Amino acid sequence: MTSPALPADGPRPLDPSTVVVTAGRPARVPGGPLNPPLVLSSTYVSQGEPPAGDLLYARMGTETWSPFEEALAALEGATLPGLVFGSGLAAIAAVFAQVPDDGAIVLPRHTYQAALGLADELAARHGVRVVRVDIEDTAAVIDALEAAAGGAGRPGLLWLESPTNPMLEVADVPVLVEAARERGYLTAVDNTFATPLGQNPLAWGADVVVHSVTKYLAGHSDVVLGAAVTDDPALRAALHGYRTQHGAIAGPSEVWLALRGLRTLALRVERSQATAALLAERLSTHPAVAEVRHPSLPGDPGHERASRLMRGYGSVLGLRPVGGREAADALVAAVRLWVPATSLGGVESSLERRRRFATEAPTVPEDLLRLSVGIEAAEDLWADLDRALRAPEVS
Ligand SMILES: Cc1ncc(COP(=O)(O)O)c(C=O)c1O
Structure with a gap:
């Protein structure tokens, strides 16, 4: 029903920064709306034999989800529509649910902490084997895949995040995906940090x-929402079935807002990435900074891989101030423009000390601050950080 993201007769595919604007629009008809309508209806008129599609009951599908799902597919390079979920974690749960009870989940030791918790729950309740790996060490991950595949059970899932949250490690995703597929694993990538503009793991x-x-796709810190995109019809059907049966669905209003947010993704990412790289460079020589992590830095362990695999280096920084945990807490208390808050990917810059959560991986340093760079003026962000770093006690 919606306009194609890529004109079939065009001389070349549209740039992703155009696709975020054009994808998921209603068909161009005189008098028709430019934007997809927000439809608030829990059910659809039907009788007798249920209709073939999803428009029967709004836990199965809605016409407000579809434009966003089509836009996501266009951005990730899939021919099948994406699947929107009630949260990122709900989408993760749907993928983890594909792992058989005697299978393994191999995942980065610094995966987003709630995903780690979910994997541990599957281990405790269903016997799934969970193997935490250092994704910077490609050979060690392949060894772990080999070992987990050769065990008593079946291979299960290679779950990747790259860059990782919050350590910003960069994986050699193509090599790891190939190694996992060769050994019979399902392969999944949480692309939240890179966004579809930064890399397309499919x-x-x-x-x-x-x-x-x-995070970035909706971009305004006003919705909680998730999505999965696959080009495998059987896997899509399984994820769709999970979503319907577990009720892991999104409200239409949130999805409508997310599509509106998506329209400016390219502008927001371009700006926040540039500012993140600038701040990383300045912070790397700041006297009150012990360590800064951002793949843009030539000395960063992820720099070579990110330069080779990604378009841009992302908008999240890792920062360890001189003075350890107390200095980190003081910095969070001292900033005025940066918002002390969890989450990331909004237009506003925010920061937090990740180990304030007991569930964060123990190998994440106590004093690590995760900074999410927004779209404010770079010099304003720098001035606030610099002041707070130099004299947190007088702020
Ligand atoms: C990388 C990553 N994946 C998944 C999630 C979970 O998403 P949600 O909070 O939308 O459930 C988060 C949340 O912080 C995240 O940072």
Whole structure:
């Protein structure tokens, strides 16, 4: 029903920064709306034999989800529509649910902490084997895949985040995906940090890409939403079935807002990435900073891989101030423009000390601050950070 993101007769595919604007629009008809309508209806008129599609009951599908799902597919390079979920974690749960009870989940030790918790729950309740790996060490991950595949059970899932949350490690995703597929694993990439503008893991052979839409895609810190995109019809049907049966669905209003937010994704990401790289460079020589992590820095362990695999280096920074945990807490208390808050990917810059959560991985340093760079003026962000770093006690 909606306009195609890529004109079939065009001389070349549209740039992703155009696709975010054009995808998921209603068909161009005189008098028709430019934007998809927000439809608030829990059910659809029907009788007798149920209709073939999803428009029967709004836990199965709605015409407000479809434009966003089509836009996501266009951005991730899938021919099948994406699947929107009630949160990023709900999308992750749907993918984890594909792992058989005697299978394994191999995942980064610094995966988003709630995903780690979910994997541990599957281990405790269903016997799934959970193997935490250091994704910077490609050979060690392949060894772990080999070992987990050769065990008593079946291979299960290679779950990747790259860059990782919150350590910003960059994986050699194409190599790991290929190694996992060769050994019979399902492969999934949480693409929240990179966004579809930064990398497209389906093109590297990943079976499914997951997003916390809450973050960059929606971009305004006003919705909680998730999505999964796959080009495998059987896997899509399984994820769709999970969503319907577990009721892991999104409200139409949130999805409508997310599509509106998506329209400016390219502008927001371009701006916040540039500012993140500038701040990383300045912070790397700041006297009150012990360590800064951002793949844009030539000395960063992820720099070579990110330069080779990603378009841009992302908008999240890792920062360890001189003075340890107390200095980190003081910095969070001292900033005025940066917002002390969890989450990331909004237009506003925010920061937090990740180990304030007991559930954060123990290998994340106590004093690590995760900074999410927004779209404010770079010099304003720098001035606030610099002042708070130099004299947190007088702020
Ligand atoms: C990388 C990553 N994946 C998934 C999630 C979970 O998404 P949601 O909060 O939308 O459930 C988060 C949330 O912080 C995240 O940072």
